[in-house]
Amino acid sequence: MSAVSVYTYTHSVTYVADNILKSFRDIIRLSGLNPKELTDSWQSKLLALSTWIASQDLEKVILEIYHPVTGALVVRWDLDIVYNWSTDEGTFYTDTDQLRYAIQKAGVVPSEAKYDVLLKTKPGRPDVQGWGPVEFRSTTGMVKQSLGSTVEHNGLGAQAAYWRKA
Template sequence: MSAVSVYTYTHSVTYVSDNILKSFRDIIRLSGLNPKELVDTWDSKLRALSTWIESKDLEKVILEIYHPVTDKLITRWEMDVVYNWSTDEGTFYADTDQLRYAILKAGVIPGEAKYDIFLNTKPGRRDVTGWGPATLRSTDGMVKQSLGSTVEHNGLGAQAAYWRKA
């Protein structure tokens, strides 16, 4: 029984990690930005996501879209990781329609915009090569819009939100 649960949790970690990255790729692409940087660093991001979700150290994944000249935040997308995993759940989904609607609602992104992805972890988490401390851009003058559950596999999932100008 134990081996089945371990396999299932590992499968849930893989599913959620992959779909968080796919969701951010869609946000980047549908916002009119080039997803090349994300695609080129996919393996590193997937390794860090999977490692820290497996250990329950990952709290939030953040996509910041900013103006490259002023370094000011244009919008921020967040996925809070939810650890309610259960062998009884039996549900899995990634709500891409919800994201598409929110992208339209968030507004037009300037073509020269750039983006960064950050992983917010608990203190004391183990290191993953290529990842270290970083500083997020200010959300002053912005409001957060919650979208609710966006990715889920057996109760392990992510809840999306985005920040827009107030």
């Protein structure tokens, strides 16, 4: 791998990680919630995303929006990481229109709802301070709506889906 390819891959990792967080910020805001918690922990999340995308250990980034009393999911957003990086691709985009349309379909969430950003990684991934194993809330009684690719840089990207009540 040449120095140019290494730089480009690093640039792709940074682009994808940053745009995943920007997409989640938009989802949170357009769903009627305050993105302050996300923005306050942005650097920690960006470090974990960048580290695990670079090592190809990140499988999925999940935004769980849940009821604070019951803990039950209201809606869940998944971004599956796609590792098809290539120096030949030369493409980059973030499909905010597709996300905006899906957010409208999913609807505004109750104002008391809370959210968590969770990362699903492969076993044996490098450690990142402040990050460890997590459990996901149940999606029982929900259906998954796939949106396709929403973030991409040279084939490295994320495919979005959301879970809603059946």
